[in-house]
Amino acid sequence: MSPETFGAPLSSWQTGDVSPAAAKSRAQQRVAQSAAIKEVARRLIADKGVTNLSLREVSRELGMVSSALYRYFATRDELLTALIYDAYNELGAAVERAEARVARGDTRGRWRAACLGVRRWARANPHEYSLLYGTPVPGYVAPSVTVVAATRVTTVLARILSDDAAQRRARPSRAPTRDVRDFLQVDALAPTMPGVEPAQYVRALIAWTTVFGAVSFELFGHYVGTVTNYSRMFDAVVDELADLVGLA
Amino acid sequence: MSPETFGAPLSSWQTGDVSPAAAKSRAQQRVAQSAAIKEVARRLIADKGVTNLSLREVSRELGMVSSALYRYFATRDELLTALIYDAYNELGAAVERAEARVARGDTRGRWRAACLGVRRWARANPHEYSLLYGTPVPGYVAPSVTVVAATRVTTVLARILSDDAAQRRARPSRAPTRDVRDFLQVDALAPTMPGVEPAQYVRALIAWTTVFGAVSFELFGHYVGTVTNYSRMFDAVVDELADLVGLA
DNA sequence: TGTACATCAGTGAACGCGCGTTCACTGATGTAC
DNA sequence: TGTACATCAGTGAACGCGCGTTCACTGATGTAC
Numbered sequence: 001m002s003p004e005t006f007g008a009p010l011s012s013w014q015t016g017d018v019s020p021a022a023a024k025s026r027a028q029q030r031v032a033q034s035a036a037i038k039e040v041a042r043r044l045i046a047d048k049g050v051t052n053l054s055l056r057e058v059s060r061e062l063g064m065v066s067s068a069l070y071r072y073f074a075t076r077d078e079l080l081t082a083l084i085y086d087a088y089n090e091l092g093a094a095v096e097r098a099e100a101r102v103a104r105g106d107t108r109g110r111w112r113a114a115c116l117g118v119r120r121w122a123r124a125n126p127h128e129y130s131l132l133y134g135t136p137v138p139g140y141v142a143p144s145v146t147v148v149a150a151t152r153v154t155t156v157l158a159r160i161l162s163d164d165a166a167q168r169r170a171r172p173s174r175a176p177t178r179d180v181r182d183f184l185q186v187d188a189l190a191p192t193m194p195g196v197e198p199a200q201y202v203r204a205l206i207a208w209t210t211v212f213g214a215v216s217f218e219l220f221g222h223y224v225g226t227v228t229n230y231s232r233m234f235d236a237v238v239d240e241l242a243d244l245v246g247l248a
Numbered sequence: 249m250s251p252e253t254f255g256a257p258l259s260s261w262q263t264g265d266v267s268p269a270a271a272k273s274r275a276q277q278r279v280a281q282s283a284a285i286k287e288v289a290r291r292l293i294a295d296k297g298v299t300n301l302s303l304r305e306v307s308r309e310l311g312m313v314s315s316a317l318y319r320y321f322a323t324r325d326e327l328l329t330a331l332i333y334d335a336y337n338e339l340g341a342a343v344e345r346a347e348a349r350v351a352r353g354d355t356r357g358r359w360r361a362a363c364l365g366v367r368r369w370a371r372a373n374p375h376e377y378s379l380l381y382g383t384p385v386p387g388y389v390a391p392s393v394t395v396v397a398a399t400r401v402t403t404v405l406a407r408i409l410s411d412d413a414a415q416r417r418a419r420p421s422r423a424p425t426r427d428v429r430d431f432l433q434v435d436a437l438a439p440t441m442p443g444v445e446p447a448q449y450v451r452a453l454i455a456w457t458t459v460f461g462a463v464s465f466e467l468f469g470h471y472v473g474t475v476t477n478y479s480r481m482f483d484a485v486v487d488e489l490a491d492l493v494g495l496a
Numbered sequence: 497t498g499t500a501c502a503t504c505a506g507t508g509a510a511c512g513c514g515c516g517t518t519c520a521c522t523g524a525t526g527t528a529c
Numbered sequence: 530t531g532t533a534c535a536t537c538a539g540t541g542a543a544c545g546c547g548c549g550t551t552c553a554c555t556g557a558t559g560t561a562c
Contacts, residue, residue, distance in 0.1 A: 026504080026558065033505085049386035051299050054548065067550075068506045076549065135382030136468055138297035147473065176487070183480035188473060202484045205474070206458055209485075212470075213461020214454075220384055222460075225395065225436060226453070232431035236450045237457075239424070244492065274525065274537075281538085302515060315517075316539045324516065 034072050036062060038082055045083070045127045050137060055079070077140055085146050087128045092152025094121040099156050107164035108247045114156050115211050115238040122215045129219060133212055154208060158193040161204055164247050165195035175199040200245065207241040282320050284310060286330055293331070293375045298385060303327070325388055333394050335376045340400025342369040347404050355412035356495045362404050363459050363486040370463045377467065381460055402456060406441040409452055412495050413443035423447040448493065455489040 024032065040061045045053050055076055059066040073079040098117030102109040122129040132150070136142075180186060180198045189201060196204065214237055217223050218230050227233045272280065288309045293301050303324055307314040321327040346365030350357040370377040380398070384390075428434060428446045437449060444452065462485050465471050466478050475481045 029505085049383070051386060055550090056548065064505095065507055066548095067508080067552085070550075071505055130383040133464075133468070133470070135297070135378040138299060142469070150470075176491070178484055180484070183475060183477035183484065185474055185476055202481075202488050205481075206462075206485055206488060209461040209465055210454055210458045213457040213464065216381075216461065216464065217457055220381070221390070222381070222398075226433055227431060228433055229431035233450075233453075236426055236428070236431065237454055240450050240454060243424070277538080303517090304515065312538095313540055314515095315519085315541080318517075319538055 030072075037069065037072055037079070038086060041079060041083055042086075042128065045131065046125065047127075049127050050080070050131050053080075080137065080140065081143055081146060083128075084131055084142065085149050087125070087132055088146060088149035088152065090125075090128075091118070091121050091132065092149065092156075095153050095156050099160070104163065105167065107160055107167065108242050110160045110163075111157075111242050111247055112235075112238055114153075114160065115241075116234070118153060118211055119215050119218075119234055122219060126219050129215070133216055134220075155192060157208055157211075158189075158196075158204070160247075161196050161200075161245060162193040165193075165197075167248070175203060178202065203245050207245050210237065210241055278320075285317060285320055285327070286334060289327060289331055290334075290376065293379065294373065295375075297375050298328070298379050301328075328385065328388065329391055329394060331376075332379055332390065333397050335373070335380055336394060336397035336400065338373075338376075339366070339369050339380065340397065340404075343401050343404050347408070352411065353415065355408055355415065356490050358408045358411075359405075359490050359495055360483075360486055362401075362408065363489075364482070366401060366459055367463050367466075367482055370467060374467050377463070381464055382468075403440060405456055405459075406437075406444075406452070408495075409444050409448075409493060410441040413441075413445075415496070423451060426450065451493050455493050458485065458489055 037058060040058050041053060044057060044061070053076075055069050055073075056066045058079075059069050069079075073082065095114050095117040098120070099110050099114040102113045104110075122133075175197070177199055180201050184198075184201055184205075186198055186201070190198070193204070214234060218227075218234070223230065223233075285306060288306050289301060292305060292309070301324075303317050303321075304314045306327075307317050317327075321330065343362050343365040346368070347358050347362040350361045352358075423445070425447055428449050432446075432449055432453075434446055434449070438446070441452070462482060466475075466482070471478065471481075
């Protein structure tokens with residue numbers, strides 16, 4: 001690799017790129033290196049969990065000195081934040097893609113696709129899923145930027161309920177009337193699912209919670225001895241939840 | 249307790265009693281010291297999470313040398329196992345106690361009490377809850393003894409459903425007929441909730457999953473921006489779940 | 497276009513730290529006769 | 530009841546390790562004139 005034949009302590013191989021002699025600008029290099037760091041860190045997390053992620057190991061893998069990482073991330077927590085942010089967005093994008101494949105009118109199909117999307121991504125990236133939905137790293141406080149990224153999935157789910165309500169293909173069984181204003185942030189929720197009655201919010205919340213709860217239980221081993229076929233079980237749960245929230 | 253006045257350099261203090269200048273037998277000392285180690289470890293976990301639990305710190309707190317711990321726990325994982333085992337049993341006992349306070353005929357009340365018991369214990373012991381229901385420690389494999397302890401809570405929940413079915417005070421809305429034998433360990437589940445039709449198992453599973461899912465979401469911060477009053481929200485969820493599984 | 501200067505990615509050494517686990521030992525407690 | 534011996538909780542030193550972060554530096558890349 002990089003035969004550096006003569007004379008030229010040049011830059012074509014510094015780019016890590018295969019394109020011929022493509023020298024990159026500093027700005028580009030910076031972005032590329034930053035991405036490379038995150039990629040390695042992600043792989044290490046996938047291997048051994050967040051707890052065991054160390055900056056020194058990342059730098060070793062990249063063939064650079066550990067202090068060099070500090071040009072990109074001021075601290076371990078900052079790198080962690082970037083990874084969490086990326087992971088939320090990856091999960092969100094995966095779910096959006098899965099849901100988008102289903103015809104708009106088929107709200108139950110969209111619901112299924114979205115939920116299965118969550119589970120599929122989680123199983124493909126268990127440690128990253130844990131990073132998002134497992135025990136929070138002690139002492140780590142999620143900056144608000146990650147909180148926003150975290151809403152992508154819920155936005156998809158909320159829109160499905162909303163579209164279904166608009167189509168009125170079926171109506172949910174009467175939800176008990178409860179003043180959800182007492183305990184839910186109705187002003188924040190209402191715009192994300194127009195047309196859904198607040199009385200239905202509790203069921204929506206249960207559905208959302210169960211989807212992630214079931215994935216977590218599966219991944220963390222709490223269904224051992226209870227469930228024999230996780231895929232079929234998840235399908236059944238998702239279907240039952242669709243009934244609960246009254247999807248067509 | 250057991251005053252055995254004189255002559256006996258023996259068993260008066262064997263009772264585990266706080267009697268003055270009670271020299272303890274080796275066996276007792278061993279049990280006491282073992283308990284002291286676990287207690288300190290538990291406190292340290294409560295302070296800073298499992299990840300940061302170190303044998304050296306435990307020994308420091310106890311005023312002994314770190315190698316002394318190895319007389320009691322052969323390895324860090326062994327101590328962890330003991331803590332997990334104890335935590336499952338504490339949670340189980342707490343839930344059993346809460347549920348036992350309600351009149352047997354009031355199955356919905358018992359359901360509420362049990363679920364609230366889970367949440368109360370989790371909020372009082374968040375790091376221990378995480379130890380049980382958060383991200384598994386990477387590389388750590390739970391021995392079967394902890395698996396058994398883990399079933400105490402589910403046993404309580406299952407019995408409530410079973411008792412309710414026996415009383416037939418209400419019957420659940422028709423569950424979709426599904427062959428749950430395809431994906432659930434029916435042979436293991438049936439004995440824990442006699443009288444409940446297998447078709448209802450999926451709903452029972454959802455209820456169980458949601459209880460822990462909601463507690464985890466609350467503790468891990470996923471309801472931030474959605475829920476304003478967690479207690480009331482949990483009450484509503486528990487009630488809705490009671491409806492789902494068809495409790496009176 | 498060429499030169500002088502500023503920027504900044506990456507280096508290498510160091511600081512100060514804590515960790516789990518092993519091992520040969522001491523001395524008090526328990527047991528067999 | 531007294532003595533000899535075995536058990537075993539706790540000691541202290543050591544092994545070998547990895548970690549996050551700082552700091553003064555070098556040398557290539559980019560910029561202003």
